[in-house]
Amino acid sequence: MSWSMVMEHLFMVLLAVLFTIALGVPLGVCAYCFKPLRRVVLWSVEILQTIPAMALLGIIMVFLGAGKATVVIGLLLYALMPVVQNTCLGLTEVDPGVREVARGMGMMRFYRLLHVEMPIAIPYIFTGIRIAVVISVGVAVFATFVGGGGIGRAIYQAIRVHDVPTIISSTFTLMLMAIGLDTVMALAEKRLYSRFSPAEK
Amino acid sequence: MIRFEHVSKSYGGTLVLDDLSFEIAPGQLAVLIGPSGCGKTTTLKTINRLIETDKGDIYVNGRSIARLNKVELRCSIGYVIQQIGLFPHMTVEQNICVVPKLLKYSKERCQKITHEMLELVKMPYEEYAHKYPNQLSGGQQQRIGVLRALAASPPIVLMDEPFGALDPMTRLVLQEEVRRLQQKLNKTIVFVTHDMDEALTMADTVIFMEKGRIVQMASPDEMLRNPASDLICSFMGKRSLNNQHLPQTVADIMRDKVVTVTKDHGVRASVELMSRKNIDTLILTNADGSYAGVVSVDRIKRSGKGYKTVEPLMNRGYPFSYEDEDGQVAFDKLIDGGVNYVVVLRRDRTVAGIVTKTSMARSMAEAVWGNGE
Ligand SMILES: Nc1ncnc2c1ncn2[C@@H]1O[C@H](COP(=O)(O)OP(=O)(O)OP(=O)(O)O)[C@@H](O)[C@H]1O
Ligand SMILES: [Mg+2]
Numbered sequence: 001m002s003w004s005m006v007m008e009h010l011f012m013v014l015l016a017v018l019f020t021i022a023l024g025v026p027l028g029v030c031a032y033c034f035k036p037l038r039r040v041v042l043w044s045v046e047i048l049q050t051i052p053a054m055a056l057l058g059i060i061m062v063f064l065g066a067g068k069a070t071v072v073i074g075l076l077l078y079a080l081m082p083v084v085q086n087t088c089l090g091l092t093e094v095d096p097g098v099r100e101v102a103r104g105m106g107m108m109r110f111y112r113l114l115h116v117e118m119p120i121a122i123p124y125i126f127t128g129i130r131i132a133v134v135i136s137v138g139v140a141v142f143a144t145f146v147g148g149g150g151i152g153r154a155i156y157q158a159i160r161v162h163d164v165p166t167i168i169s170s171t172f173t174l175m176l177m178a179i180g181l182d183t184v185m186a187l188a189e190k191r192l193y194s195r196f197s198p199a200e201k
Numbered sequence: 202m203i204r205f206e207h208v209s210k211s212y213g214g215t216l217v218l219d220d221l222s223f224e225i226a227p228g229q230l231a232v233l234i235g236p237s238g239c240g241k242t243t244t245l246k247t248i249n250r251l252i253e254t255d256k257g258d259i260y261v262n263g264r265s266i267a268r269l270n271k272v273e274l275r276c277s278i279g280y281v282i283q284q285i286g287l288f289p290h291m292t293v294e295q296n297i298c299v300v301p302k303l304l305k306y307s308k309e310r311c312q313k314i315t316h317e318m319l320e321l322v323k324m325p326y327e328e329y330a331h332k333y334p335n336q337l338s339g340g341q342q343q344r345i346g347v348l349r350a351l352a353a354s355p356p357i358v359l360m361d362e363p364f365g366a367l368d369p370m371t372r373l374v375l376q377e378e379v380r381r382l383q384q385k386l387n388k389t390i391v392f393v394t395h396d397m398d399e400a401l402t403m404a405d406t407v408i409f410m411e412k413g414r415i416v417q418m419a420s421p422d423e424m425l426r427n428p429a430s431d432l433i434c435s436f437m438g439k440r441s442l443n444n445q446h447l448p449q450t451v452a453d454i455m456r457d458k459v460v461t462v463t464k465d466h467g468v469r470a471s472v473e474l475m476s477r478k479n480i481d482t483l484i485l486t487n488a489d490g491s492y493a494g495v496v497s498v499d500r501i502k503r504s505g506k507g508y509k510t511v512e513p514l515m516n517r518g519y520p521f522s523y524e525d526e527d528g529q530v531a532f533d534k535l536i537d538g539g540v541n542y543v544v545v546l547r548r549d550r551t552v553a554g555i556v557t558k559t560s561m562a563r564s565m566a567e568a569v570w571g572n573g574e
Contacts, residue, residue, distance in 0.1 A: 104275060
């Protein structure tokens with residue numbers, strides 16, 4: 001395992017998460033705004049989650065060939081569920097009183113979404129992103145099978161040559177990466193929640 | 202200022218507003234009250250078009266709201282609800298300035314408004330403007346809710362049970378404050394509550410609704426005095442019994458069952474009537490029913506011999522007062538005049554009743570303890 005493998009792994013995860021956000025948040029907003037769409041969207045992202053990661057990457061490779069693009073798209077699809085779900089949930093959870101006042105004071109739908117509902121939903125959305133990151137760190141291990149590299153390659157090679165210390169150190173690195181990212185984001189999340197927490201009744 | 206003309210609304214076949222017509226004058230605080238589900242909230246929300254009506258028209262300032270732009274309409278009508286609904290991600294200042302911002306006021310103007318608004322409720326700008334709603338008490342939050350509704354100086358403010366979730370003390374303070382602000386800023390307020398005390402203390406006009414209709418629309422005084430239905434009575438509870446009989450005019454303290462006869466009544470018949478009714482004085486009227494005077498049994502016994510009718514024995518100078526005069530007038534005459542009673546007349550000089558020491562004491566007792574119903 002080398003430093004460059006760790007960076008490669010991180011790079012794939014971050015890139016995938018960026019795309020997940022770019023696709024997941026708008027999808028979540030759509031699911032919230034258009035009630036008939038909501039079930040279809042939520043159900044679809046849930047189905048994606050049930051596909052084994054390896055199989056998903058394999059299927060994408062058939063179309064796109066081996067490489068980083070396949071990995072990033074695979075991770076993106078796999079991590080979509082928490083982001084979409086939390087975005088939609090965060091928006092539906094907005095206090096009905098708040099929503100009604102916003103309407104009664106003359107905010108139209110889009111203005112309301114932008115200035116009231118989205119800001120209030122941000123902590124939820126952030127939680128979704130945090131979960132997406134943790135999922136991606138784990139799933140990115142399979143990248144090596146579709147030509148993506150990363151820590152997965154180190155583990156795979158080590159398994160083949162029975163290099164137990166490397167297996168252990170790689171796994172440890174992965175865990176550290178997941179826990180580290182999770183902790184940092186959880187801290188940020190806590191600050192968001194305390195700042196935006198709904199008015200006490 | 203706000204006029205409903207035959208407004209109806211139904212949800213899936215059930216009529217929620219049933220041909221409502223009423224008008225609220227500018228600068229009035231009108232309270233909508235009634236049992237749960239009678240359509241108060243629905244009525245309120247039709248005014249800023251959060252709910253569209255099925256039939257009828259609503260006019261604000263003489264203009265039909267159906268033809269107004271929704272955003273403009275809502276920006277010109279303040280809105281306060283029980284859940285408060287402060288925006289949790291905005292500071293007090295940002296909350297207050299929501300509508301000014303919608304109306305694209307300048308930053309300086311918004312800040313000036315925040316200063317003025319906080320000043321109105323004596324919350325120092327430096328201390329509160331930059332706090333978030335969850336850093337305030339419930340009462341403070343609803344104060345900000347009210348200020349937010351007033352910020353862009355709308356002529357009309359709608360309030361749906363704004364103090365329903367507050368503790369009784371805070372509630373009283375805020376009632377007082379809203380009343381003061383309403384008078385100072387000369388707002389027209391439509392206020393929903395189901396607390397009759399709140400309605401009676403705050404309202405210029407009380408609108409009592411039941412099943413989507415208006416049962417009575419009257420001033421608090423009038424509603425206390427003449428509740429239009431049993432339901433209204435029960436809403437007012439003990440309070441109505443008390444205040445309804447609060448002795449104010451002579452009519453409130455008089456006894457209205459009195460024995461009157463015309464002045465040409467026979468002497469002997471009069472004595473017989475008095476002994477039968479166990480009274481010692483008769484009230485005499487002219488042929489047209491107007492008051493003529495009184496005659497006492499003593500007078501007849503002393504000098505009644507030789508007269509056929511009681512007219513010559515009649516005392517024309519007996520103390521009387523009019524029924525709509527202040528109760529104290531009759532009281533003074535009764536006590537100072539050293540008489541057993543004071544005759545009460547209507548303005549057309551027909552006899553309405555008499556005030557005796559007993560009737561006066563009884564009405565006072567009713568006012569203090571209720572009439573025992
Ligand atoms: N969206 C809706 N769909 C169907 N029925 C409704 C709807 N909104 C209100 N109603 C019905 O309309 C009636 C009047 O409701 P409204 O909220 O105006 O009552 P209210 O007088 O404000 O009662 P409360 O004192 O409980 O707030 C009720 O019977 C209610 O069930
Ligand atoms: Mg209501």
